[in-house]
Each structure stands twice: as C-alpha cells, then as structure tokens.
Amino acid sequence: MSERNDLPSNWGRWGADDELGTLNLITDEVRERAAREVRTGRSVSLAVPIQPAPVLSGPFPPRTAEESPVQQMMLYTGSPAIAYADALTVTNHHTLSTHLDALAHIPQDGQVYPGRPANESVTMGGVVHGSTTAFAAGIVTRGILLDFAADGPVPGDRALTAQDLEAAEERFTVHVEPGDALVARFGWVRTRYRGNPMPGMTLDAARWMHERGVSLYAGDLSDAYPPVSSPPAMHGVALPRLGMPLIDAVDADELASVCAELGRYSFLFVAAPPRILGLTGVPVNPVAVF
Structure with a gap:
C-alpha cells in the first residue's frame, strides 16, 4: 500500500455532497x-489584532508577511457629514490574519x-x-x-x-x-x-x-x-x-x-x-x- 493510500480520509463518510x-x-x-x-x-x-493599512489610491495585495492583510478606504470624510463609512479589502489567507x-x-x-x-x-x-x-x-x-x-x-x-x-x-x-x-x-x-x-x-x-x-x-x-x-x-x-x-x-x-x-x-x-x-x-x- 502506498503512503498516500495509507493516509486517513473521511471521503464518503458523510456522503458525496457533504461540505461540513x-x-x-x-x-x-x-x-x-x-x-x-x-x-x-x-x-x-x-x-491576532489587525491594524488596517490606509488605501490612498487603489487596493493592492500585501507583498510581505509584515504588511497588513486589511486595507481601509474611507468613503465619507467630508464635513459636515451625517455618518462616516469605509470599505475594506481583505486578504483572507495571510500570516497576520486569524482566519x-x-x-x-x-x-x-x-x-x-x-x-x-x-x-x-x-x-x-x-x-x-x-x-x-x-x-x-x-x-x-x-x-x-x-x-x-x-x-x-x-x-x-x-x-x-x-x-x-x-x-x-x-x-x-x-x-x-x-x-x-x-x-x-x-x-x-x-x-x-x-x-x-x-x-x-x-x-x-x-x-x-x-x-x-x-x-x-x-x-x-x-x-x-x-x-x-x-x-x-x-x-x-x-x-x-x-x-x-x-x-x-x-x-x-x-x-x-x-x-x-x-x-x-x-x-x-x-x-x-x-x-x-x-x-x-x-x-x-x-x-x-x-
């Protein structure tokens, strides 16, 4: 038996359509x-706490493990304002993001x-x-x-x-x-x-x-x-x-x-x-x- 065939598996255990x-x-x-x-x-x-990085032009993926996995773009910052809001660009699979x-x-x-x-x-x-x-x-x-x-x-x-x-x-x-x-x-x-x-x-x-x-x-x-x-x-x-x-x-x-x-x-x-x-x-x- 090959090492791969000897690996544990749950394929088929809960059915072919299982996603849990x-x-x-x-x-x-x-x-x-x-x-x-x-x-x-x-x-x-x-x-792990995340400090978002401000986006001043356009979103871009993090290039190093130290860069924030979340980029924040403020949508409404004028004055007077009824409310403030922002949009986030999130890189899920990142070393600084608990995911x-x-x-x-x-x-x-x-x-x-x-x-x-x-x-x-x-x-x-x-x-x-x-x-x-x-x-x-x-x-x-x-x-x-x-x-x-x-x-x-x-x-x-x-x-x-x-x-x-x-x-x-x-x-x-x-x-x-x-x-x-x-x-x-x-x-x-x-x-x-x-x-x-x-x-x-x-x-x-x-x-x-x-x-x-x-x-x-x-x-x-x-x-x-x-x-x-x-x-x-x-x-x-x-x-x-x-x-x-x-x-x-x-x-x-x-x-x-x-x-x-x-x-x-x-x-x-x-x-x-x-x-x-x-x-x-x-x-x-x-x-x-x-």
Whole structure:
C-alpha cells in the first residue's frame, strides 16, 4: 500500500455532497457538553489584532508577511457629514490574519473534499462546493488547549507526534473527545513566517486527531517548515482528506495564561465568522469562554 493510500480520509463518510466535514462531529450532545464548561463567564479572544493599512489610491495585495492583510478606504470624510463609512479589502489567507480555512482551500490530486473535482468546485464566480457557506451557523463546541509552549517556544526543528499530544493531555489533565476543537500553542505567534525553520504537526499527529474525532484545529502554527512530510499534515491531509476546518494564525498566549491561572484547559469554544458565502476562507475571532 502506498503512503498516500495509507493516509486517513473521511471521503464518503458523510456522503458525496457533504461540505461540513468534521464539523459533523459537533452534535447537539457535544454542544450541550460544551455549554457546561461555562462556570465564571470569563472570555478570551484567540485572534491576532489587525491594524488596517490606509488605501490612498487603489487596493493592492500585501507583498510581505509584515504588511497588513486589511486595507481601509474611507468613503465619507467630508464635513459636515451625517455618518462616516469605509470599505475594506481583505486578504483572507495571510500570516497576520486569524482566519478560518474552508474545505475547498486546498485541493489534492485535482479534487477537494470529499472527492469533488476542484475545477467544478472553485470557479471564477466563487466557490460552489466546500466554501465558507458551511460556516453559516457558526461553530460552538468544547475547546481543548494543548500548550506545547508552557516551558518556552517549541524549537524550530521539532515536529510533534501523537506521543507529544498525549503527553500534553496528561500534563494538563484533559482528554480530547469526538467533536472537540483542538487549540495548539507552539509559542510562535510573534516570530512565525520569518524565513526560519518552524515546528509543526506530523502525519502521525494528524492520524491521532482523526482517531480522536477532532472537529476543528486552531493553532499559532500547523505545518512544519521546511515540510516534514508530503503532503503536509494539516493543510495536505487534515483539511482536504479529513474535511477538518483549520483556523490559522491564532494567538493563544492569553488563553494559555488564563488556563494556567484557572487550572483548567477545557472551555466553551465559539467561532462565528461573517456570514459571507462562497469563499475559500474568512477572517474569524475565535473566543474561549470559561
């Protein structure tokens, strides 16, 4: 059996027309269990703050990882004015933008989850299968933080395995169950994507997430750089093969501090992106509620 055929997959598991992927694992019972995590009402954002760049002529895509993913054009600035308004140009898949990847974002062998032809799913008029339309109801489930950076940032030459994930569970007295959202902290929120080697997840870790029934992955990093596998574990397997939505560019530093203070690493996880249909991804502000 080839390595590619041995990769985990959910193609066909929920039908040929499925667009929810592992979000199917978030049942009413899972949401009810998640709601019981709220005891104090304290909340923490996992999003990186964005300072928009002013547009004085015309919009243009960011050219470096340091440029703002949001450009702002003021529409009404005269005086007197009844109201002020602006228009935004947003680059969704950007290293400084906390965003939710739709399942059509990454094709594999000319197909997107769950085996639909990519050229029929993603068109010049937008995404017709596997798009942000699937996120219209928002995502509400239990979240689990695995803080791999509790003793300092994960070294750039490390790639995490299933054993690392289970060791973190034991250390923080949590257990990932079907339907949970997994939040991973590598400690790289301010230093990632600067041309240096970065840690990430291995295929072994992706298989573990599949076996545990993780519904969504959110992290300050996901795939190692340089890649430690082909295809990469999260964007090459978890997203297109498992149908697992990914939240990229998360800032989990404050979350880690609150979890350590409260002595608990599970919480209500809420992600309610703008209800914009037919996109490959969308900015999102994930929130953990204790």
